[in-house]
Amino acid sequence: MKKFSIILPVRNGGEYVKECVKSILSQTINEFDLLILDNNSTDGTSEWLNTLKNDCIKIYHANESLSIEDNWKRVVNIPKNKFITLIGHDDLLDENYLKEMDSLINSYPDATLYQSHFRFINAAGAEVKKCRGMKAKYNSAEYLDAILTHSLDTMGTGYMMRSTDYDKLGGIPSYPNLLFADHELWISLTGLNYMAVSEKECFSYRLNQSVSKRSGASKYIDAFFRFLDFLSTLENKDERLREIIKKHSPDYIQFYCTSLTHRLLKTPVNQREGKAVASFILNCKQKADTLSPENHFQPLDQFSVRLSKLIDNNPILQRFYLLFKKVYKKSFYS
Structure with a gap:
């Protein structure tokens, strides 16, 4: 063999x-x-x-x-x-x-x-x-x-x-x-x-x-939250891992909260499988609180995240933003 x-x-x-x-x-x-x-x-x-x-x-x-x-x-x-x-x-x-x-x-x-x-x-x-x-x-x-x-x-x-x-x-x-x-x-x-x-x-x-670049916001978010749930299982198994997760998970979640908020904002509503920026940000906060109680994670402290939430909550601003991105992308690649 x-x-x-x-x-x-x-x-x-x-x-x-x-x-x-x-x-x-x-x-x-x-x-x-x-x-x-x-x-x-x-x-x-x-x-x-x-x-x-x-x-x-x-x-x-x-x-x-x-x-x-x-x-x-x-x-x-x-x-x-x-x-x-x-x-x-x-x-x-x-x-x-x-x-x-x-x-x-x-x-x-x-x-x-x-x-x-x-x-x-x-x-x-x-x-x-x-x-x-x-x-x-x-x-x-x-x-x-x-x-x-x-x-x-x-x-x-x-x-x-x-x-x-x-x-x-x-x-x-x-x-x-x-x-x-x-x-x-x-x-x-x-x-x-x-x-x-x-x-x-x-x-x-x-x-x-790569698959990560081609994947839509909805699947990316679902995969991200599944990984955070996996981290929760690790916390229950090993004290060393629990301390590492408690220490680093807030910044880790902040990184993906910011990037996936932007990805979700750029996604037309009919392709989001019911997801919205505001609820995604809230879910990120809840995950951070679970993995690292008394953490410093405040997603809305980031200006770009606050702006994304503001745009996504207003249908007119949202449509204008998507139109702007579409026109800007065409002009950039023309």
């Missing part, structure tokens, strides 16, 4: 998925299978995948179009090797990725999550910037602290874990559009023991039209 499974969920991967597969097949060690979960692609991806002739490749075509959550949920139900990693279809592995992960596992055999440093690339594949520096090891408290203080670049690609741990946790949780889902998964896996990190750069993460 091989040691690694590289798992690639994809729908309409275009040219990017070809680059991704090429990077995977260029690994300097061959102890791996490539498991591709094709989500009923309609752009020729399915047909191209069927032309691949390599014994390490196993393709699982969906019988119908699935949501991104349901396609990734299939990972739990397919045969996997001892260690697995997930990769976005537009990301790229360096040829030494598996070799470095193998070395990391041998150096830290009791770790439950592994990662390396990486670089961000643009749509054309040119390097944009390096990821932030990481420590050699993170326990669950340190990792959670890094997430809540935005001091760690954490993506879906690059992480290595045992397939038994992944399956035991139920796989990646089905958050709307998988937003914040990787946060919960990596926190949970780190909580089983700790995460070990290689100082080497071993993959490229593409800054493209």
